[in-house]
Amino acid sequence: MTHEERREIVLAPLIVWAGLFVLLGLTWGYAYIPGASAKVIVSLTIALAKGALIVAFFMQLRRADGLTRLAALAGIVWASFLFLFTFADFLTR
Amino acid sequence: MAEDLVLHEPFEEAARQRIAVPFGVWSFLATECLFFGGILLFYAYARWHGGEAFTQGAKEAAVWYGTINTAVLMTSSLTMAIAERATKGGFRVVARWMLGGTLMLGLSFLVIKGFEYRKDVHEHLIPGPGFKFGQGPAAQFWAFYWTATVTHAIHVTIGLGIIARLLWIERRGDLLLHATSAQGGALYWHLVDIVWVVLYPLLYLVGRP
Amino acid sequence: MNSDPTRGGIPERGAEPPSYLREGTTVRSWLTTTDHKRIGILYALAITFFFALGAVAAALIRAELVTPSGDFLTNDEYNQAFTLHGIVMVWFFLVPSIPATLGNFLLPMMIGAKDVAFPRLNLMSWYVFMAGGLLALFAILAGGVDTGWTFYTPFSTLYSNSHVLLAALGVFVVGFSSIATGVNFIATVHLLRARGMTWMRLPLFVWAMYTTSLVMVLATPVLAMSLLLVVAERAFGLPIFDPRSGGDPLLFQHLFWFYSHPAVYIMVLPAFGVVSEIITCEARRRIFGYQFMVYAMVVIAVIGFMVWGHHMFVSGQSAFASMVFSFLSFVIAVPSAIKVFNWTGTLYRGQIRFSAPMLYALGFIGLFTIGGLTGLFLASVPLDVHLTDTYFVVAHFHYIMVGGSVSAFFGGLHFWWPKITGRLYSERLAQFAAISMFFGFNFTFFPQFIMGTMGMPRRYHDYPPEFQPWHVMSSVGALVLGFGYLWPIFYLGWSLFRGERAPANPHGATGLEWQTRSPPPKDNFDRLLVVDQEPYLYHPKESTPDEVEQAHAKQKP
Structure with a gap:
């Protein structure tokens, strides 16, 4: 595997994966803040963001x-x- | 990039065939979007109509199981993405290990789900006789929970079947020629992941304080 | 292209590949085929069986309704008869009828392809269809279903004592064969068009298949989910639509009609395609307003998704929603009307041959127009309140589905029969069948409009005696209609064994499917095709006066 290929095949998905975990932490944490506003909207927005990451990068719709x-x-x-x-x-x- | 590809019957050129599989699979995924759209419509109605009583039911959902499973499934998406890219790039060994990893993660998702179901059954969370909340919107939440998660689990099982088939093709030795099959399987697996990502806040985060 | 007319359809041994019918003749070779033409024929055999089954149920219904008292069938048996009729005719005959048979056979040929994009998926869709069919058949044999084809909750989930689960599962499964066919056709049209076959050169039948497939792919999954929810509630007691837990039976109706109204367009869009092919060929005219015909179908396919609420005007749906759905239902009448005007415009100054396919096609235009216009009555809220659940509704949708789709299906079957089988049928006998079907149909269903406006409700077998004359008329008409359906079996069957061999292009049509032998070889064409002209060039441009030449007609003040 050349450096280029390694970035393409392993590194790029890993970064997306890290992003997904950050979002998961965010949505989980926000749900536990007592009295935080617009919980539904925030949790759904984060779900959509995660979905968008998967669609655009894992599923490569960005390049389709x-x-x-x-x-x-x-x-x-x-x-x-x-x-x-x-x-x-x-x-x- | 591996350029050889097994040409299937109607296609005269590889370029067209290379578009055909993702296009066909994406069309199928559009139908999945509408399929789950139907049950999400039920959720939207029940939550809007049931109000506080609906949320009351959601408090009983086991958030730990749900969160761990989300992490497991997202990681399986990562391994699948690497497997698919490795297949396209011609790295057989990486592809094999990553497919194997996806298979394992998918299976652990089902096992964790099984433990969660056991806990739910113990706590009388199946609507019907002996249900914890009796009739009402809370029962609707649990009706959604069971229908949606079982439907999703069936999708996971089908996905595992597809991955097993890819591994079998790899054992036979010509996975690299079937890069489009790997791509199709990967797309399906990612969709299963997305469905769970959407279900997660709807099922597990609604009833938090 | 190989179109040596002297050789006709008889395959010359050795020189060229044999026809698709001779490429293996064992049962196994048919059951494992991935040839789109053979799969079309497998579908045709299957749906003929289901058509017969649905027709038997219809015969039972019409026999029962001859007298006002229920003396032939019990209440339960009558409910089962019309449920069987509805389920079988909608999902196992009409939805797959034209797309899965003629569509499978013709779509790749019309665009100059060897096969559909995913041939194995195509074969799988047939097996899935058969599996769903067997489940539904099993439900019937086990004792039938009494919910009506609509599976309305809460009756279907909480109260009915019949085999709802089996039937719902059968329909659920058959939906996947629809989706598979749809995805396959869409990919085929996008990816396998011959060189030079641009979108605006596609025959209208191909456009019809394409738009139908869009509707199939986008509507069917919602049906699958609504049936799945019915199964969850009925089999596992999960309160989904149950009002006692706050559920709303109307939610089921919304989900169900999100599929089932577009399903009407799944049934009638293919008919549009067939009729366009027949009328242009048999009137020897270019289609009037090709582009508008295309846009009309696309608009119907899209707006068709936004009108489902007109089935729910008296259900308790909000007045606002009823108004929106009513308005959109009027809107969708516009493209349908454009199509009717354009077919009529195509006939103008044509050299019309009143062949059997043409008679079916002309019958289609008339019956579809009546069906469409009565649809406007039902789209208007105040009228619908009066007419809902009466025989007016029954007559309306039979005019669209039977008068429209089935007429077009028979027309298409006759039109392409020489291509499919390589044999010619008796024109005279076929004309007779077309005419008896037209008259039989009107005798059967026109009285139902009148009964409906007088207040005869649907789904009752015990009715006030003043409706009897209309019911007797309708039942007698059904006999004629039944003859119209049975008669083709004899002369078409005869033609298979004794019919004259068909030449490659017996109608002198322009489509690519006619540019190969009859019956075609397995790969459809003996050589690669290049398309360099628009469809339906039945008369050269500039050969007719300006006012007839439609493409560039100068407007006269």
């Missing part, structure tokens, strides 16, 4: 071609239709 990105995006967009219209009902009963 446009077609693949489109496929990935479609799932999120269509799931948002489901939430949007269902809650359009629940929230206006």
Whole structure:
């Protein structure tokens, strides 16, 4: 393994992994602060950040071609239709 | 970078085939997103509608098991990512060890989950006769807990099957020619990880003080 | 391309590879095939069986409804009959009908590919389909299901004493075969188009398959989850939709219709594709407004996901949500209307051949228009309050699904029969079948519109005597319709053994699938294809007056 390859194959994922652990610590810690505000939003935001790290770096969507990105995006967009219209009902009963 | 690849039938050129597998798998992952979207919609409704009583149920979730399992699964994602890159780069030994590591971490996830289930059963946390909270939003939280985690565990098991198959291909000696299979398997495994990362705050952090 | 018309479809031994039908003739060679054409035929055999099963249930229902009192079936048996009819016809016949049979067979050929992108996944999808089918069949044999095809909670989860779990599992499993087919088709269209086959040169059938696949891939998983939640509640007693724990049965309806309304477009978009191919060929005209036909299908596929709430106007859904869903349901009528206008526009100044496929296609336009317009009645909240759960609804969706999709399926089956089997059927007998199906269909379902407006509710077998004349009319029409379905079995079956050998391009059509032998060789084409023109060039440009030449027509004041 050359230096270049080692950075590409081992080091880059390790950095992402470290980032994931930092986020895990953050979300766990924040949940235990008594009386902290917006706990739901913070925990979900951190979950999304972790997901984004995995998608962009582990799953290499960052480097994928446009077609693949489109496929990935479609799932999120269509799931948002489901939430949007269902809650359009629940929230206006 | 290894350039040889086993060409499958309809494809005339490797470049197209190399797009096909990730594209196909990503499309499948989009369906997984909607699949779990359905049960998350149930969670959103129950939490919004159940309010404090729902959170009350969530207090009983075993945060330690959940946090350790999150760490285990995130680490398995790391080993999988390295395995996949090593396969593409042509480093067989690294790929083998990392796949083996992923398999072990995945299995430990299931074992830890099993211990957690045992604790939940002991504490009467299965909705139904003898349930700790009786009928109400707390029961809905636990209905979500069981359905979501069992569904996720089934995904983990399928993922372990895929990894076992990759290891078998490696034993046969031509993993490097099946780099696209390794890529597909890795994508699936990462998705299983993401699902858990999303479930973690919903299940374990809701009921904290 | 090999299109020597004198040689016809008879494969010459030695000179060229044999046709796909002769590439191995054992049962094993069929059951392990990865050839998209053979898989299409495996699907066709399977769905024919399920169609027959669903038709038997329909016959039982129509027989029971001849008299106002329930004297032929008991209450439970009647509930099981219409549930069986619904489940089997929707998931085991209509959803896979055109995509899995004609789509599998034609999609790769139309874009000049050897096969679909993932041939083994394609075969697997058939086995998954069969596994789901067997589960559903087992549910029927074990004693049936009585929830209706919609599996509404809390009845399905808390009260029904029938085999809901088995049936739900069967539908759950069959969903994966839909997803597999969808992913496969999308990847095929993206990655395997022949050189020069640009997106705007794709035949409309390919666009129809592509948009259908999008809907399949994005809608089916939500159905899977909603059924999984039903199983969790029914089998394990987990309170998910149970109102006693704060659950909401409407949540199930939202999840269910998020799939099941787009499912209507899974059934009808492929029909659009088939009809576009037939009408252009049999009218010898370029399609009117190609680009708008494409955009209409894409818009339908997307907006189709945002209208599901019009099934829930009287369920207790909020008034605001009902208004939004109602509005969007009106919006989606626009692209559908564009398509109808464009098919009609294609006929203008065409040289129409009233062949059997064309009769089916023309029947489709009429019936789909009626079905679509009555859909607008139901999309309007105040009317729907009156019409909901009446026979008006039953008639409406049968006009779309049977009058629309099944007509188009039969039209497509006839149109491509020479390509698939290499044989010609009797045109006269086929025209007769098409006409009897059209009339039988209208006799069956038009009276149901009238009964519906008069207040006849659906799903009852015991009804007030004043509705009897309409029910008798409907049942007699069903006999004619049944004849329309059975009759093709005889002459198509006959053609398999005694039919004339088909030439490569019997209709003189322009699609790539006609540029190879009938039946095609395993690899579809004997040589690589390059496409250099748009589809449907049935008349050269500049050969007709300006007002007929649609592509660059000058507007006259």
